[in-house]
Amino acid sequence: MKHTGIITILLALTSLFASCDKGGADTPIGPEDMTMNVLFIGNSLTADAVEHLPRIFKNMGITNVNLYAVYRGGFTLPRYVEVYDEPNSCALFYCRAGHEDWEVWDVKQDDCLKDIVNLQPWDVISIQEHTGAEEAWSWTGREENAIKTLVERFNNAHPDHLPTMVYLMSHVYGNVRYQNNVLWEKFDGDNNKMWETCLGFIKPLKERIPINTIIPCATAVQNLRTSELNWTHPMDMSRDGVHSDKGITRFCEAATVFQMVFKPRLGKDISDCTYTYDVSNTERGSLCTPVTAENRTIAIQAANDAVKEPTKITVHDIAGTKTVFYLYPVSITYKNK
Numbered sequence: 001m002k003h004t005g006i007i008t009i010l011l012a013l014t015s016l017f018a019s020c021d022k023g024g025a026d027t028p029i030g031p032e033d034m035t036m037n038v039l040f041i042g043n044s045l046t047a048d049a050v051e052h053l054p055r056i057f058k059n060m061g062i063t064n065v066n067l068y069a070v071y072r073g074g075f076t077l078p079r080y081v082e083v084y085d086e087p088n089s090c091a092l093f094y095c096r097a098g099h100e101d102w103e104v105w106d107v108k109q110d111d112c113l114k115d116i117v118n119l120q121p122w123d124v125i126s127i128q129e130h131t132g133a134e135e136a137w138s139w140t141g142r143e144e145n146a147i148k149t150l151v152e153r154f155n156n157a158h159p160d161h162l163p164t165m166v167y168l169m170s171h172v173y174g175n176v177r178y179q180n181n182v183l184w185e186k187f188d189g190d191n192n193k194m195w196e197t198c199l200g201f202i203k204p205l206k207e208r209i210p211i212n213t214i215i216p217c218a219t220a221v222q223n224l225r226t227s228e229l230n231w232t233h234p235m236d237m238s239r240d241g242v243h244s245d246k247g248i249t250r251f252c253e254a255a256t257v258f259q260m261v262f263k264p265r266l267g268k269d270i271s272d273c274t275y276t277y278d279v280s281n282t283e284r285g286s287l288c289t290p291v292t293a294e295n296r297t298i299a300i301q302a303a304n305d306a307v308k309e310p311t312k313i314t315v316h317d318i319a320g321t322k323t324v325f326y327l328y329p330v331s332i333t334y335k336n337k
Contacts, residue, residue, distance in 0.1 A: 035097050036265060037120060039163075040069040041080065041113070041150075042128030045170035047071055047093075048244040049128075049217050049253040051102075052277065052291075056254055058100035059275040060268055067102075069093040070116055072109060076135040077127060078146040084153065085114040092116055117154055121161035124261055125154050128168040131198050131218065132182050132242060139204040147209050166213045166261060167205060171221040171253065172198060173242055176234075178284060180241030191236070192313065195222050199311060213260055216310035220256040221249060223302035226315035229295055239287035246288035247277055248295050255303035270300055 040046050050069055057065060072080075072090045083089040092111040095102045117125075127150060129136040135143055155162050172194040173183045187194040195218055202214060221244070224230065225237050229248060235241060237249045244250045255270045263269055277291035289295070305314035 034064075036065045036123045036262075038065060038067055038124040038126070038261065039116070039122050040067075040126045040128070040168070042069075042126075042168065042170070043071065043075045043130055044073050044243055045131065046126070046128045046168060048250050049168060049170060049215075049257055051246075051250050052254040052275070053257065054095040054099060054101050055277070056251075056258060056270070056273055056275050060273055062262075062266060062268065063098040065262065065266075066097050067095040068116070069102075070111070070113060074130065074133075076130045076133050076146075077150060078135065078142055080113060081146045081149050083113070084150075085112065087112045089113065090116075114153075117157045121158040122154070122163040123265075124166055125163040126166040126168050126215070126261070128170050129201070131170050131172050131194070136201055137186070137197050139201060144204070144208055147205070151210060164212045165210060166215060167202075167211045168215045168257070169198065169202065169218045171218050171244060171249075174225075174236030174238035176236050176238065176241045178235065178241040183241075191225075192222065195219070195313075214310065215257055215260045216306040217253045217256050219310050219313065220252050220303045220306035222313045223305050223315070224249060224252050224299060226313060227298050227302065229289070229298055233289070234282075235284065235287050240285045246281070246286070247279060247291050248289040248299055251275070251277065251291045251296065252299035252302050255300050256306055259303060259307045270303065273300070 040050050046069060050067065053067055057063075070090050070092055075090075080090075088110050090111050090113055091109055093102050127147070129143075151165055154165070172191045173180050175183065175189065175191050177184065177189075183189055183191060183194060187197065198218060205211060206214070221237060230237050233245070235245070237245050239245050244253060255273070258270045258273075273296070274293070275291065276293065276296065279288050280290050281288040291299070302314075
């Protein structure tokens, strides 16, 4: 390893989300305390959720968080178990505390997950299942064994410093037929139905696995998709039907991660963020909507609504406040601006 300084269902789920924010992530730390080390493990959907975090930290004056992200495109959690101690099986990205961007963002698969986990004690470890794969659509014995195995290995790596375990519920696919057949083959072209299916994964996860916190990025993005920002967006707030728009949608996910993981420990709120991102791209596959003062507020509200109501899709609409129920048990709350 070359790195040395590195890396009912709705009611039931509502209570599960509410009860999972406990453990180490709630322990406040201040600027004078030890630096917080956070490890994210997942695929490109985790990469979407954490991409903007370093620049958000820089904007908010946060200088005591080291960020690490383990990436392998398309990987599921059972697959990470299978290659856990194999070399050249994943990529490691990191951003040292006080820096404003990822210092290594290289998709070369030249790292080993076991080596990364053993590198140092972790304050938080986040895992993410691939919402575009069947592993995230139903709870199976294989999935349960894989997650239990990973958590056990994480705990055994540093038994005197157990990490807060976090599950990142990543976004579901956009309602556009571009690099995205799964939505039509499995969910009738309805990403609310896909979201609700992935939501059902959370109940057994929380009941059977010692997970401290659930990050509802999927709900935040569904909230964002109902906003005015999506009225003219060509790819349903995605860049290719699968991955997030590189600007505002990624920011919305990062805001959700911030509120669930970092706000309890740092005592700062994403609502105080004044971050902007002026990169723009209208090409399919690389779509990037700049983050501005105006749309940042909408994205933050989408994130905060997801944190408050992780099992509901909240819409900002001039029609007033009402709830719409689909044939499947998805509830949508409309809220005045």
